[in-house]
Amino acid sequence: MAILYVVATPIGNLEDITLRALETLKSVDLIVCEDTRVTKRLLDRYQINKPVLSYHQHSDLIKIQHIVDQLKNEKNVALVSDAGTPGISDPGNQLVAAAAQAEIKVVPIPGPSAVVSALSVAGVPTDNFIFYGFLPHKKGRQTIIGQIAENKMTSVFYESPHRILKALEQLKDVISDPGRQIIVCRELTKIYEEVVRGTIDEVFEYFNLKPIKGEFVVVVSGR
Ligand code: SAM
Numbered sequence: 001m002a003i004l005y006v007v008a009t010p011i012g013n014l015e016d017i018t019l020r021a022l023e024t025l026k027s028v029d030l031i032v033c034e035d036t037r038v039t040k041r042l043l044d045r046y047q048i049n050k051p052v053l054s055y056h057q058h059s060d061l062i063k064i065q066h067i068v069d070q071l072k073n074e075k076n077v078a079l080v081s082d083a084g085t086p087g088i089s090d091p092g093n094q095l096v097a098a099a100a101q102a103e104i105k106v107v108p109i110p111g112p113s114a115v116v117s118a119l120s121v122a123g124v125p126t127d128n129f130i131f132y133g134f135l136p137h138k139k140g141r142q143t144i145i146g147q148i149a150e151n152k153m154t155s156v157f158y159e160s161p162h163r164i165l166k167a168l169e170q171l172k173d174v175i176s177d178p179g180r181q182i183i184v185c186r187e188l189t190k191i192y193e194e195v196v197r198g199t200i201d202e203v204f205e206y207f208n209l210k211p212i213k214g215e216f217v218v219v220v221s222g223r
Contacts, residue, residue, distance in 0.1 A: 008111030012190035029075040057147040118217035149174040181221040
């Protein structure tokens with residue numbers, strides 16, 4: 001029976017890939033990815049030459065069925081995303097569900113994920129945490145910001161460079177306790193990697209003073 005491998009790939013530094021991930025990508029019949037150009041860069045770096053097929057959040061059921069059919073025809077498939085672990089704020093869950101439904105074995109090949117990388121350097125309790133993925137842009141955003149302010153356990157979320165300052169400003173409005181630690185992780189594993197720690201006022205002031213670029217994970221310590 002064929003296997004669907006769910007393979008984690010680097011979140012920036014192309015050397016952050018496991019031996020098992022490379023072996024798997026070399027061995028499968030088909031690599032299903034988000035943006036074929038992004039995945040090609042990784043495959044070229046490791047001289048892996050395999051057919052790739054794009055699959056994203058808006059892929060229709062016909063595409064999912066096509067991939068499941070390949071698996072039923074004894075083709076091993078690797079699912080990757082542009083960066084990190086597929087299915088974590090990334091496409092993949094529907095395909096995994098369809099494969100599981102067809103009784104196809106689904107095997108994780110663990111590796112990088114921005115949320116876990118950020119928590120690992122945050123220096124705040126992580127025995128329990130709440131991960132919000134991306135905050136909604138409009139509806140429901142303020143409610144979640146309020147929840148984060150109230151949470152007793154650590155909160156963590158992804159944010160785009162366009163909205164990071166807004167998120168910090170919104171948190172500043174609801175977090176009054178100066179003991180709360182905010183850790184903003186920018187461009188992890190990349191050249192401009194930066195981990196900014198402080199109170200909400202300190203962190204907001206820091207980012208308020210400069211142009212904002214890159215990818216961000218925000219960690220907020222519990223109340
Ligand atoms: N599946 C991925 C994972 O496991 O980390 C997450 C994909 S999600 C579409 C992309 C978001 O993850 C970015 O907008 C950013 O918030 C966060 N992210 C990804 N790479 C990052 C990095 N190198 N440094 C900081 N945040 C990163």
